[in-house]
Amino acid sequence: MADKKDIDEVTGTDTTGHEWDGIKELNNPLPRWWLWTFYGTVVWGLAYTIAYPAWPLINSATQGVLGYSTRAEVAERIAEVDARNAEVSERLAAADLSTLAPDDPAHRFGVAGGASVFLANCSQCHGQGAAGVQAAGYPNLLDDAWLWGGTLEDIEYTVRHGIRNDTDPDARWSEMPVFGDILSDEEIAQTVEYVLAMSGQEHDAAMAEQGMVWFEEQCTACHGENGEGIRELGAPTLNDAIWLYGGDRETLTETITYSRFGVMPAWGPRLDEHEIKAVTLYLHQLGGGE
């Protein structure tokens, strides 16, 4: 800093000594209101960081004297919403779905709530739009084919107990033998042609005729004489256009040779009663409900 003050001639104010193209910066004091606002914000800032969680520590942060936490606030809000919906949730939980009228508020609540239950819990396997993933054998829930039935009651049972899981003795359970151990490759190939034939696809007629023999011997017990499937056993229909894993020659060969084993968890212990009912209603109205 220069010793002697540099005074601007016109205003008589001292300058900061900074000069640009002959224009000097005047050393005017800050307006008082501005200064006080500034001090105010400093005080506010300090108080705020004491009142609320703010200062980082090594593994955590200060908690703030008000004990505020966003997590607690969220929990509170959720509880608030739950409380507001308590009545209709209870109604839904106690309802007999097959007699619940579509314009009943509980029904609407169920369909809407079921959609979010589905997104949170089911969409990982069945897809956001519930169309399933064929390559992985996650069934499409929009079509009119059901392995275990598509009535409200059937859907609710499946959701509650799951499929082929050891945790629930009431789980739906079906199993297809590994035919690679029972039939020769040739015999399997012939069976595949027969299955192609019964579902109306291109096939080798001669092989299919031979395949019919193996089919009647090995498959009709579960899949029915004409491949119409048997719901009580969870055996899929083979004579329609819908395939769980795929209906082409290659996939069918693989399915028959190695068998398939899809699993779905039981949601009974994980979801609330009204959530199970809700997701059932939601699934039923997706287009395939019976």
Place this chain on the structure above:
Amino acid sequence: MTQSPASPPPLYAPREPIFPRRVKGTYRTLKWWIMGVTLAIYYLTPWIRWDRGPNLPDQAVLVDLAGRRFYFFWIEIWPHEFYFVAGLLIMAGLGLFLFTSALGRVWCGYTCPQTVWTDLFILVERWIEGDRNARVRLWNADWSFHKVRLRMTKFIVWFFIALATGGAWVFYFADAPTLARDLVTFDAPLVAYSTMLILTATTFVFGGFMREQVCNYMCPWPRIQAAMMDESTLTVAYRHWRGEPRGKHMKAEDADQRGDCIDCMACVNVCPAGIDIRDGQQMECITCALCIDACDEVMERIGKPRGLIDYLALSDEEAETKGAPPRPILEHVLRPRTILYTAMWSLIGVALVYALFIRSDIDLTVEPVRNPQFVTLSDGAVRNAYTLRIRNLTAEPREFRVMLTSDDILRIDVESDGAVANHVTVPANETMQARVYVTARPQDPAADAETTDLRLWVEDVETDDRAGVATIFNGKG
């Protein structure tokens, strides 16, 4: 080195109080009328009733934020028709351009709420404290019971006007009689009270104390308007070529030596902006023409022609200085610029009116379900799902039939509320959502094509009114 001044000039000059004098004349009368009409519209509109049938508000003008509707007499605007409001705003903007380019700041001078309420507040002030001279005297007088009494009376009247102003505003957003009752029983929503509080406070302060300062320091409009004015725009101006050199009126003296202005200060004393128009055009002037009235009165008294102060265009100055007579008003106003603004204004107006007449009272939107794009059914048929939103803009529930353009290739199922039916009933003034399934049989070309165009219709079962939306059908292709 120069001496530093005792204290640097402040950035903000404290307000010089202005005590406008009362004036009579054409423009003042016009201003009274405009004040009366605009204030009446503002205060009374929410109380006009309008029978729309059951379940609908019977308030003629209502902005129903919760129900997301705007009611304006027989017109009912839904959120998706907000372009009406946008259109009206554009028209308001163009109207402002038009008037400003023709007549300068007439909006400021006559219809701006700040001007109207200030005028009203000054009127009250004059009733209670007297005209200019009395008010100046009172201002300079020491505090006394008399002064306190007058001031308090004035503030109380101002307060009630301000309260009514804030109050009127909230009535546009709720049923006025119900809200009025709730307000006095303290049952009204907090937002109503806070809105009233804010508007009451701003009206009181802006109209009573800040007045022309709002125009000079807070309002951006005076700064922008210059862009719409040119030298042909009529603004309030002083014919200095006629008035100068000014001098006190003395009958005996030879008048030839002097101009017509007798320096009586009438024009300055009536000016609500506190300026002297004889100094030329000034930013503060709101073109209210009160100085014209004041000066015309003076001219009449001293037996000179009116119009020493007048609505003038800058471009006329030269000709008039040389002695040309004033040009007729119409010549000023009819210019390509104003004609263009008028044309644009009317065009939008006509378009809006047209839109109002052709708008249907059914509104349909169709949203194809994209996840998945299609579903194969067990018989090999292909099905698409669509979400329909049907708005019934009438006051009666209506039943709609949902239809397709080509029933022979595609089949339709409608599901609303989980039940399958081809009919959807939409309650009065509501939007209903329905899920529609369209199916192509396996042998139909649409099943194998990539996409097929189709059109979904809803048709009123009784009146056959219909609305249709084009969409596509996704096949396996």
